[in-house]
Amino acid sequence: RLDSIAKVVDTSAEIRYKTRTNGKESVGVIIQKQPDANTIEVVDNVKKVLPEIQKNLPAGSKITIVLDNSEFIRDSVNDVWHKLFIAVILTGIILFAFLYSLGSTLIVCLAIPISLVGTLFLAYISRFTLNILSLSSLTLSVGIVVDSSIVIIENIYRHRRELKESPEIAAEKGAMEVSSAVTATMLTHMVVFLPIVFMSGLIGQFFKEFGMVQVYTSLLALAVGFTLTPMLTTKFLKDTGDKPWVIKAEEQFDRFKNGYKQALMKFLKKPKAILALIAILIPASFILLPLIGFEMITKTDEGMYQVSIRLAPGTNLAKTEDIVKQIENKVASYPETERIFSTIGKIVGGTTSIGAEGPEYAQIQVKLKEKREKSTSEIIEEIKPFLATIPGTITVSQYTSMSRGGSPLQIYVTGEDENTVTKTSQRVFEIIKQTPGVSTIDTSYHPGKPEINFVVKREQLAENNLSSSQVAMICRAALEGIVPTKFRQGENEYDIRVTIPEKMKKDHKILENLPVVNSMQNMFVLKQVAEIKESTGPTMKERYNRRPSVTIQGDVNKPLGTVLSSIKAKIKSEKLPPEVKIIIGGEGERMGEAFRDLFLALLLSVLLVYLVMAAQFESWIEPFIIMGTLPLSIIGILTGLFLTGKTINIFSLMGIIVLVGIVVSNGILIINFAKNLILMGKDPEESVVEASASRLRPILMTTLSMTGGMLPLALAVGKGSVLKAPMAVSVISGLLSSTLLTLFIIPLAYLFYVKKVHKK
CATH class of the missing domain: 3.30.70.1430 (Multidrug efflux transporter AcrB pore domain)
Incomplete structure (x- = not known):
C-alpha cells in the first residue's frame, strides 16, 4: 500500500x-490586444461578454474592471472633437472681424466642413482610424484650410470695391490674379509631410496618418478655393461698406495699414537697427534651449x-x-x-x-x-x-499608456567580465541616484539571495557512471517535486506530486543522503558525488549583445534629455574601466532615434519647399528670399515653448515641420504681388511697399485664423491635451514671430535683390 x-x-x-x-x-x-487591433474595439468586445461570464461564476464572485486603457483614449478623442468645434467657431469669429459680412464669412468657412468631411472620406478609403493624432491634425487644419479661400475672396472683394468691377469679372480676375501664389502656398504646405509619410521607424508609424490628413485637407481646400469660393462670391458677396460700423472699422484698418506703410518705408531706408536686433535675437533665443529641455513625449496625467x-x-x-x-x-x-x-x-x-x-x-x-x-x-x-x-x-x-511599458530612464552597463560589470554598475547606480531630476531608481542586480548550491564532483561522477543531469533531477525531485502522473476524477485532473516533507528540505543531512541510481542500478548517496554549499547570489542575471549586463532604470521629474545630459557628463568625469560600456536604452534611446528622424524630415521638408517655390517662381533666388522667414520663426518657437513651460519633444518638432509649410505663405503673397507690379513697369520700391500694404489684410487674416484654429490645442485643457500642446505652441509662436518680422524683412530682401537685378 x-x-x-x-x-x-x-x-x-x-x-x-x-x-x-x-x-x-x-x-x-490581464487582456493584451494584438498589435494591429483597435484598443477601443477590443475593450468593447470584452465588456460585452463579461455579463455572460459573471452568470457562470460561483455565488459571491464579482468581476471588477481595475484598469482600462480605453478610458483615456476615449476621453482624449472626445476632447479633440470638442476642440475641433471650438477651433471652427474661433476661426469664423476672426474672419467676420475682417470681412464685416456674415455672407462673406460663411463663404470662407464653407471650406472647413467640405475639406474636413472630404478628408474623413479619404481617410476611410486609406483605412486610417480616428485617433488622437489624426483628429489633432484635423484641428490644426482648420485655420489652414481657409487660407486659400481668404486670399481669393479678399482679392475678389478688392477688385469689386476698389476697381469697381462686376461680380462675375471680379470673381474671375481676382481668383486668377492670386492663383499662382495660392497654389504655391498650398503645395508648400503639402510637400513638407512627404518625408514623414514615407519615413519608416517610430516617427513614420506615429505621424503617417497625421501627415496624410494634412495633405488631404490642403488638396480639398485648394479645390474649394478655386471653384466654390469664386462662384459663391458672385451670389452672396455683398458690399457692406455703407454701414456706419463697417466704415468706422475700415477707417481704423486704413490707419493701421498706413502706419505700417510709413514704418516699412522708413525701415527700407534705414534697416540697420532692426537687422541688428534680429541678428541678436536669433542666436540669443538658443540660450533658452537648456532651460526648455528635451524629452520624448510630455507625460500625461491618466x-x-x-x-x-x-x-x-x-x-x-x-x-x-x-x-x-x-x-x-x-x-x-x-x-x-x-x-x-x-x-x-x-x-x-x-x-x-x-x-x-x-x-x-x-x-x-x-x-x-x-x-x-x-x-x-x-x-x-x-x-x-x-x-x-x-x-x-x-x-x-x-x-502612462504612452510609455509603451518601458522606462523613461534606462541605462545598460555591459562588458566582458561579470564581476567588473557588477562593481561598475554599483558606481554608476550611485552617480545616477545623486543626479538632479532622478526621482526613483532601481537596478537589476540584487545580491544577497540565499542559495543552496550542489557542486558535483566530476571525477566521482565518471567513476560511478553518473551524469550531472541525473544529480540535478534528484535534487529537483526532493526540493520541488516531480509529477509522474495525474489523478482523474470525473472531468477534473489533479497533479500527483512526489517530494520529500517540507521540514526535511532544510536539513542538510537529509539532502546529503539522497539516493542516486546509475544506469547499472547501483545506488549511491548524493554526498558521494556532490558537495552542498550555502551561498548568496543575484536574483537574476542579464546579458546585452551576448555580454554580461546590469540594467539601471527609473523615473525622472525633469525633462529626460536634461537628466541624461547630466548623467553623461558625470559618467564621463568618472574613471570607469575602459572595457565597460555604458549604453542608453529605453525611452532615451527611442528619443535619440526619433529626433534624428525628425531633423532629417525637417531638412528634407525645407528642401522640398524650396524646390516647389523655385519651380513656381522660375527662379533660384526668390524662393531663397522667402525661405528667410524660417530663421525668423525660431525666435518665436523657442520663446513660446519657454514661456508656456513646454519642452522640445516629438510633437513640438512636428509643429516646426508643419510651420515650414505655413510661414512661407506670407512671403509668397508679398513677392508674387510685387513681382507683378514691377512687370507692369512700376518703381521697385513703390511696388514692394504697395504689395506689402495691399497684402496686409490677407496676411493678418490667415495668420490670426490659423492661430485661432490651433489655440484650443495650445491651451492644453482636457485629457491628452498636454501631448499635443507643444505642437500647437510651436506653430502659433513661430507663426506670430515670423509674420511680424516677415512684413519688414521680406520686402527689404526682395527690394535689395530687385535693385541688384536692375543694375545688371
Whole structure:
C-alpha cells in the first residue's frame, strides 16, 4: 500500500503569486490586444461578454474592471472633437472681424466642413482610424484650410470695391490674379509631410496618418478655393461698406495699414537697427534651449500610478503580503483613490522597475477618481514619505499608456567580465541616484539571495557512471517535486506530486543522503558525488549583445534629455574601466532615434519647399528670399515653448515641420504681388511697399485664423491635451514671430535683390 511508504495529502499547489483587488484576494486577468487591433474595439468586445461570464461564476464572485486603457483614449478623442468645434467657431469669429459680412464669412468657412468631411472620406478609403493624432491634425487644419479661400475672396472683394468691377469679372480676375501664389502656398504646405509619410521607424508609424490628413485637407481646400469660393462670391458677396460700423472699422484698418506703410518705408531706408536686433535675437533665443529641455513625449496625467516593491532576499510571500496590506491601507485612506490592484510574488517590468519574480516582490497599481482636486504627481509626492519608512526598495511612479511599458530612464552597463560589470554598475547606480531630476531608481542586480548550491564532483561522477543531469533531477525531485502522473476524477485532473516533507528540505543531512541510481542500478548517496554549499547570489542575471549586463532604470521629474545630459557628463568625469560600456536604452534611446528622424524630415521638408517655390517662381533666388522667414520663426518657437513651460519633444518638432509649410505663405503673397507690379513697369520700391500694404489684410487674416484654429490645442485643457500642446505652441509662436518680422524683412530682401537685378 502507498500509505506504508509515503504520506498522501489532498492539498493545493504551492502558492507563488497572489493578487488582491481593493484589499480582497482575487484572481487577476490581464487582456493584451494584438498589435494591429483597435484598443477601443477590443475593450468593447470584452465588456460585452463579461455579463455572460459573471452568470457562470460561483455565488459571491464579482468581476471588477481595475484598469482600462480605453478610458483615456476615449476621453482624449472626445476632447479633440470638442476642440475641433471650438477651433471652427474661433476661426469664423476672426474672419467676420475682417470681412464685416456674415455672407462673406460663411463663404470662407464653407471650406472647413467640405475639406474636413472630404478628408474623413479619404481617410476611410486609406483605412486610417480616428485617433488622437489624426483628429489633432484635423484641428490644426482648420485655420489652414481657409487660407486659400481668404486670399481669393479678399482679392475678389478688392477688385469689386476698389476697381469697381462686376461680380462675375471680379470673381474671375481676382481668383486668377492670386492663383499662382495660392497654389504655391498650398503645395508648400503639402510637400513638407512627404518625408514623414514615407519615413519608416517610430516617427513614420506615429505621424503617417497625421501627415496624410494634412495633405488631404490642403488638396480639398485648394479645390474649394478655386471653384466654390469664386462662384459663391458672385451670389452672396455683398458690399457692406455703407454701414456706419463697417466704415468706422475700415477707417481704423486704413490707419493701421498706413502706419505700417510709413514704418516699412522708413525701415527700407534705414534697416540697420532692426537687422541688428534680429541678428541678436536669433542666436540669443538658443540660450533658452537648456532651460526648455528635451524629452520624448510630455507625460500625461491618466489618473494612475504604481508602487513597485522589492524586499530583502529570502522574504517569504506572507511577509510580502503584510507589507502590501500596509501600503494598500495607506493608499485607500486618500479620498482620491478609486481602485487598487496588487500583485504579490511578481513585478511586471514597467516605468521604474525591472520585471522579476519571487516572494520578495510585489506591485500595486492605483486608479484615481476622475473628479479630484490633486494631480497624480501631487498624490505621489504625498505618499513617498510613508513608503520611505518601509524597509526594502520601494519605487512609485506615474503610469502612462504612452510609455509603451518601458522606462523613461534606462541605462545598460555591459562588458566582458561579470564581476567588473557588477562593481561598475554599483558606481554608476550611485552617480545616477545623486543626479538632479532622478526621482526613483532601481537596478537589476540584487545580491544577497540565499542559495543552496550542489557542486558535483566530476571525477566521482565518471567513476560511478553518473551524469550531472541525473544529480540535478534528484535534487529537483526532493526540493520541488516531480509529477509522474495525474489523478482523474470525473472531468477534473489533479497533479500527483512526489517530494520529500517540507521540514526535511532544510536539513542538510537529509539532502546529503539522497539516493542516486546509475544506469547499472547501483545506488549511491548524493554526498558521494556532490558537495552542498550555502551561498548568496543575484536574483537574476542579464546579458546585452551576448555580454554580461546590469540594467539601471527609473523615473525622472525633469525633462529626460536634461537628466541624461547630466548623467553623461558625470559618467564621463568618472574613471570607469575602459572595457565597460555604458549604453542608453529605453525611452532615451527611442528619443535619440526619433529626433534624428525628425531633423532629417525637417531638412528634407525645407528642401522640398524650396524646390516647389523655385519651380513656381522660375527662379533660384526668390524662393531663397522667402525661405528667410524660417530663421525668423525660431525666435518665436523657442520663446513660446519657454514661456508656456513646454519642452522640445516629438510633437513640438512636428509643429516646426508643419510651420515650414505655413510661414512661407506670407512671403509668397508679398513677392508674387510685387513681382507683378514691377512687370507692369512700376518703381521697385513703390511696388514692394504697395504689395506689402495691399497684402496686409490677407496676411493678418490667415495668420490670426490659423492661430485661432490651433489655440484650443495650445491651451492644453482636457485629457491628452498636454501631448499635443507643444505642437500647437510651436506653430502659433513661430507663426506670430515670423509674420511680424516677415512684413519688414521680406520686402527689404526682395527690394535689395530687385535693385541688384536692375543694375545688371
